[in-house]
Amino acid sequence: MAVFTKPDFKSSTVKSKKKEIPEGLWTKCESCGEVLFNKELQDNQMVCKVCGHHFNIGGHDRLRFLLDPESFEEHDTNLIPVDVLKFTGATSYVDRLKTYQKKTGLNDAVVSGLGKIEGQAVSVAVMDFNFLAATMGSVVGEKIARAIERGTKKKIPVIVICASGGARMHEGMFSLMQMAKTSGALARHAKKGLPYIAVLTNPTMAGVMASFATLGDLIIAEPKAMIGFAGARVIKGTTQADLPKGFQTAEFLLDHGLIDMIVPRQQMRSTLAKTLGYLGGRHTHKS
Amino acid sequence: MEKIKVQPLEFEKPIVELEKMLDELEAHSKEHAVDITDEVAQLHQRIRETKQEIYSNLTPWQRVQIVRHPRRPFALDYLKLIATDFTELSGDRLFGNDRALIGGFATINDIKCLVLGQQKGRDTKENLMRNFGCAHPEGYRKALRLMRLADKFKLPIICLIDTPGAYPGVASEQRHVAEAIAVNIREMFQLQVPIIAVVLGEGGSGGALGIGIADKVLILENAYYSVISPEGCAAILWKDAKMAPQAAAALKMTSPDLKELGLVDDVIPEPPGGAHHDWEQAAESLKSAIVRHLEKLQKTDIEKLLDQRYDKFRAFGVFEEEEAAV
Numbered sequence: 001m002a003v004f005t006k007p008d009f010k011s012s013t014v015k016s017k018k019k020e021i022p023e024g025l026w027t028k029c030e031s032c033g034e035v036l037f038n039k040e041l042q043d044n045q046m047v048c049k050v051c052g053h054h055f056n057i058g059g060h061d062r063l064r065f066l067l068d069p070e071s072f073e074e075h076d077t078n079l080i081p082v083d084v085l086k087f088t089g090a091t092s093y094v095d096r097l098k099t100y101q102k103k104t105g106l107n108d109a110v111v112s113g114l115g116k117i118e119g120q121a122v123s124v125a126v127m128d129f130n131f132l133a134a135t136m137g138s139v140v141g142e143k144i145a146r147a148i149e150r151g152t153k154k155k156i157p158v159i160v161i162c163a164s165g166g167a168r169m170h171e172g173m174f175s176l177m178q179m180a181k182t183s184g185a186l187a188r189h190a191k192k193g194l195p196y197i198a199v200l201t202n203p204t205m206a207g208v209m210a211s212f213a214t215l216g217d218l219i220i221a222e223p224k225a226m227i228g229f230a231g232a233r234v235i236k237g238t239t240q241a242d243l244p245k246g247f248q249t250a251e252f253l254l255d256h257g258l259i260d261m262i263v264p265r266q267q268m269r270s271t272l273a274k275t276l277g278y279l280g281g282r283h284t285h286k287s
Numbered sequence: 288m289e290k291i292k293v294q295p296l297e298f299e300k301p302i303v304e305l306e307k308m309l310d311e312l313e314a315h316s317k318e319h320a321v322d323i324t325d326e327v328a329q330l331h332q333r334i335r336e337t338k339q340e341i342y343s344n345l346t347p348w349q350r351v352q353i354v355r356h357p358r359r360p361f362a363l364d365y366l367k368l369i370a371t372d373f374t375e376l377s378g379d380r381l382f383g384n385d386r387a388l389i390g391g392f393a394t395i396n397d398i399k400c401l402v403l404g405q406q407k408g409r410d411t412k413e414n415l416m417r418n419f420g421c422a423h424p425e426g427y428r429k430a431l432r433l434m435r436l437a438d439k440f441k442l443p444i445i446c447l448i449d450t451p452g453a454y455p456g457v458a459s460e461q462r463h464v465a466e467a468i469a470v471n472i473r474e475m476f477q478l479q480v481p482i483i484a485v486v487l488g489e490g491g492s493g494g495a496l497g498i499g500i501a502d503k504v505l506i507l508e509n510a511y512y513s514v515i516s517p518e519g520c521a522a523i524l525w526k527d528a529k530m531a532p533q534a535a536a537a538l539k540m541t542s543p544d545l546k547e548l549g550l551v552d553d554v555i556p557e558p559p560g561g562a563h564h565d566w567e568q569a570a571e572s573l574k575s576a577i578v579r580h581l582e583k584l585q586k587t588d589i590e591k592l593l594d595q596r597y598d599k600f601r602a603f604g605v606f607e608e609e610e611a612a613v
Contacts, residue, residue, distance in 0.1 A: 078608055078609040078610070079606050079607070080607040080608075080609060082605055082606055082607055085537065085539045087537055088536075088537050089524050089525065089533065090526070138603075138606045139604075141604055142604050145601065167515055169523065169524060171514075171605075172513065172514055172539050173513065173514055173538075173545060174548075174550075174603060174604055174605055175514045176493070176513075177550065177600060177603035177604065179469075179496055180496060180500055181600050181601050183469060183473040183476070184597050184600050185601070186473055187473045191477075207493055207514075209469075210453075210464075210465040210468040210469050210472075210496075210497075211468075212469070213465070214463070214466040215469050215470070215473055228460055228465070229455075229459070229464050229465035229468075229493075230455030230456075230459070230464075234455045235455045235456055235460070238456065239455070239456050239457065241456075241457060243457060244457065247457065256463075258463050258466065
């Protein structure tokens with residue numbers, strides 16, 4: 001075992017180039033370039049106060065913004081992804097997993113459990129794009145399926161905050177089958193007359209879109225989130241056609257009647273609480 | 288012994304060479320009236336051995352080439368051979384009639400059923416009409432309409448999967464292909480009739496799964512079923528589409544791999560070298576598998592069948608579960 005680890009020069013140079021400002025205090029908006037005070041940015045749920053750009057946030061941050069304080073009870077933290085196909089290729093799956101586990105402190109790309117939104121108990125799952133682009137492998141599918149089943153069992157609403165680059169190719173067909181498993185679980189949840197809300201964040205693509213992300217009783221997107229099935233590059237390559245302006249953005253989907261509404265992050269919690277109030281039926285109640 | 292009658296694939300060249308030698312030898316003997324019985328017998332033996340050697344050691348990439356062979360039988364070709372009746376039904380009653388995904392009533396071995404199938408074209412003209420077997424949302428919505436019809440009138444459903452994937456295009460996105468696929472997946476879990484899915488050729492990702500939830504999932508010997516095309520995977524993970532043969536192997540997308548991983552229920556044998564070498568034999572093999580599974584499923588109580596269908600897909604996934612759970 002090496003005593004000294006090689007300093008990571010590459011990442012530190014990239015970092016300093018990007019920010020050009022003292023670390024820890026300020027962040028430059030990726031969209032408008034405005035220099036934002038970190039504390040203020042956090043208070044504004046990581047949304048730029050100038051241009052409204054929604055920064056990518058991790059699963060735990062998301063839950064902090066969404067749920068009643070101290071209400072979150074995390075489940076299924078003990079599920080660990082495995083290299084089931086012994087995927088041989090340009091990169092080793094095991095190495096990729098280790099890198100992202102170290103980077104995010106998560107075992108895989110979903111944080112899930114039980115919580116409350118303005119007093120309403122919900123079963124919630126959040127996909128974290130920082131972990132291997134929240135691609136859907138066995139652990140992602142299993143945690144989401146369990147979150148849905150937990151909702152069915154406890155007769156409470158399910159909320160999934162979606163984000164995904166698509167399939168976890170390293171898990172081959174097991175990745176594809178997560179679409180089946182999660183959609184099947186939603187069929188059973190719906191059969192009990194329970195509400196399910198899908199929240200689409202930047203970006204939500206491919207297999208996640210062709211399963212639980214589009215099966216919500218309500219589908220709510222964050223502003224400007226990229227949302228679609230096939231990637232824009234694939235579409236361009238196949239059809240040789242120019243893509244319409246704003247193609248595959250939340251606004252484009254709203255205009256085409258594919259989602260219910262676009263809601264800024266700071267209003268997501270109150271919107272979920274309000275709409276759940278209409279979807280309660282005889283099952284859900286404030287506790 | 289049958290000679291290769293269709294356009295040979297690159298890896299079949301050694302067989303074709305030997306067959307050419309045999310032809311020349313026979314022509315020579317006819318012309319010069321020499322007895323070459325022994326030589327002919329020897330050559331026949333060599334052809335047999337070469338075929339055996341090549342066809343029983345197919346690489347994943349060679350199988351991909353087989354399923355993309357221009358003479359590979361498609362859904363409608365099989366229906367002509369296995370069904371005594373096929374009455375096509377059209378349209379999603381919403382937008383259009385997608386000819387990349389066909390459906391209708393069929394009678395197979397006296398069993399009345401509803402068949403859905405992704406359908407490629409045999410030539411350029413037909414391929415334009417059928418979009419190379421890549422369905423738009425209206426195809427998936429037609430499939431759902433027909434599956435609900437089958438549910439209402441208690442017809443078992445047979446889904447013949449053969450698509451490179453759902454069509455990646457602007458119109459497809461605007462009419463929400465992702466939702467069409469997702470709704471099919473969810474609804475197929477609730478259909479109160481037996482469902483059999485068979486991957487005939489290409490099982491391309493979500494586009495295949497959009498008619499892929501079934502009580503039994505079968506696959507033809509050389510067909511593949513994959514989360515992404517080998518070219519697509521190579522382009523993303525290797526940054527080079529030419530690495531597709533490596534990707535095809537890494538993805539474990541062939542029938543023997545899928546059977547071993549428990550992702551398909553049964554592999555349907557094809558004639559040596561693939562279904563395109565002998566349509567009748569391939570169709571017979573397909574028919575007997577469908578009938579065998581269907582007869583068994585029809586005897587199962589429907590509530591039990593639905594539970595089994597759920598449990599089957601619910602179990603797909605491999606992970607470790609550490610103890611001391613929350």
